Amino acid sequence: MKNYKYILLFATLYLGAACTDLVDDVNDDLTELSADVIPPEKFLTGAQLANVLAQVGHANRISGLYTGQLTGFAAQYKNIYDYTLTSEETESTWNRIYQGVVPQTRLIISKLEGENALLHGICQVMEAHVIGTAATLFGDIPYEEIFIEGLEDPKFDEQATVLANVQLLLDEAIDNLNVAATGVISEDIYYNGDKQKWLEAAWSLKARYYMQTKEYSSAYSAAQNGISTASNNMNFIPIGDSSITGSKNTYFTLLNGSRAGDIGTQGSYFSGLLDPSGTTSRNHAKTDETARFEYMTIDQTDGVSNRGVASEFEPQRMVTYEETMLALAEAGARTVDFNTGLGHLNTYRQFLNTGAFLNVHFNARPYTYSDYIEADFQAGGLENADNIAQDRALLREIIEERYVSGFMTYMPFDDARRLRSASESDIAVSIPFNTSTATVHPERLVYPDNEINTNANIPSPLPDLYTVTDINQ
Structure with missing residues (x-):
């Protein structure tokens, strides 16, 4: 890893100019400017846009291809779908993390000189978010020694250690946000400087990483504040309008460009679960997924055909109420009792039953999410036709809901790996293989070429796509 100097995307100064950077296949337009003369908050927008691409860009699509949520039809995405993932494919995501987000947020903090606890806390949450994502995707990553002056080859820290340090960083962020004055930060394109929203996001991230490390009691406690x-x-x-290129939904941008026809949901296991007429449909007397199925369909033919999650101006979720509620449901069922887990699941279903998660194109389409009762999970019940233990039947439904509600996030990929062990096989989503010859599922993303070629501390032997990460052993 190169010890990068602090760099500015043009977006850190002018959001409109950076909007064209929302396509992963385009190289960054970078320029070196003097950081001394620029107010610290001006670095925030560029860092946030880089984080967007780390969270809902190319790597996220790869995770969807490897969890039955997306289908790769042609070219690059067909190769990835068939489990041919080269180290070139992860280069852009690695750069977003180690060039676009972390150095910028640390530069902001260094320029604050102990003042502005709100902006300080926001930057800490952002670093925790992107480093946590990196650790869960790649396994061991450089962290403790990154950006040390004169150190060209930072060591790779163990995945579990990085995630523990991310929890500590989130604790510090929460402390800063708690004492911060209420304010507005116009450069904050996520929350506009709303400290309560940042606090809740920090707690939801703590719950996320505790779920991934199977610390379910801690996850339950954190999620209650999420x-x-x-x-x-x-x-x-x-943002913007149809006449402006860039700053559009990343799936729209992809399919409205050179990747039309390459990737979508048609034929995916995910679509089969939602499709009321599908052979693997999860629809029944208490659940009608018609509207969600249509809203969450991604038409691979071109960007403008999409009116749901991949439409031009549709928001893309990174840290959510949905994930938080389902963490409460799963962790509550595991560590408190059946009724606690069921209660949280029903609270979430009541939210779904408002249709609030749909956009105007689909909110008049049919949907039903009625409350479950205990009998639904008893042997022979609506959600337990195969007569497994009642508690396990509830967990199975919660995890399937996480799989569906986590569409276009990393949650399905994280859960698939977390629940791969034989002891969890009765409740894990049964994701099919993409090829007839595959016998194991992908367990991580591979390290990028540049890191392999420039960091003498790269792990040896080099882990491949199927090497299980430490937290999922």
């Missing part, structure tokens, strides 16, 4: 309403979701909200 995102309390869908209006507090951390989203990327596209």
Whole structure:
């Protein structure tokens, strides 16, 4: 890893100019400017846009291809779908993390000189978010020694250690946000400087990483302070108008360009679960997924055909109420009792039953999410036709809901790997293989070429796509 100097995307000064950077296949337009003369908050927008691409860009699509949520039809995405993932494919995501987000947020903090606890806390949450994502995707990553002056080859820290340090960083962020004055930060394209929303996002991230490390009691405690309403979701909200190139939903941008026809949901296991007429449909007397199925369909033919999650100005979710509620449901069922888990699941279903998660194109389409009762999970019940233990039947439904509600986030990929062990096989989503010859599922993303070629501390032997990460052993 190169010890990068602090760099500015043009977006850190002018959002409109950076909007064209929302396509992963385009090289960054970077320029070196003197950081001394620029107010610290001016670095925030560029860092947030880089984080958007780390969270809902190319790597996220790869995770969807490897969890039955997306289908690769042609070219690059067909190769990836068939489990041919080269180290070139992860280069852009690695650069977003180690060039676009972390150095910028640390530069902001260094320029604050101990003042502005709100902006300080926001930057810490952002670093925790992107480094946590990196650790869960790649396994061991450089962290403790990054950006040390004169150190060209930072060591790779163990995945579990990085995630523990991310939890500590989130604790510090929460402390800063708690004492921060209420304010507005116009450069903050996620929350406009709303400290309560940032606090809730920090707690939801703590719950996320505790879920991934199977610390379920801690996850349950953290999630209780997490995102309390869908209006507090951390989203990327596209801006501009149809005549302006860039700053659009990343799937729209992809399919409206050179990748039309390459990737979508048609034929995916995910679509089969939602499709009321599908052979693997999860629809029944208490659940009608018609509207969600149509809203969450991604038409691979071109960008403009999409009116749901991949439409031009549709927000893209990064840290959410949905994830938080389902962490409460799963962790509550595991560590408190059946009724606690069921209660949280029903609270979430009541939210779904408002249709608030749909946009105007689909909110009049049919949907039903009635409350479950205990009998639904007893042997022979609506959600337990195969007569497994009642508690396990509830967990199975919660995890399937996480799989569906986590569409276009990393949650399905994280859960698939977390629940791969034989002891969890009765409740894990049964994701099919993409090829007839595959016998194991992908367990991580591979390290990028540049890191392999420039960092003498790269792990040896080099882990491949199927090497299980430490937290999922």
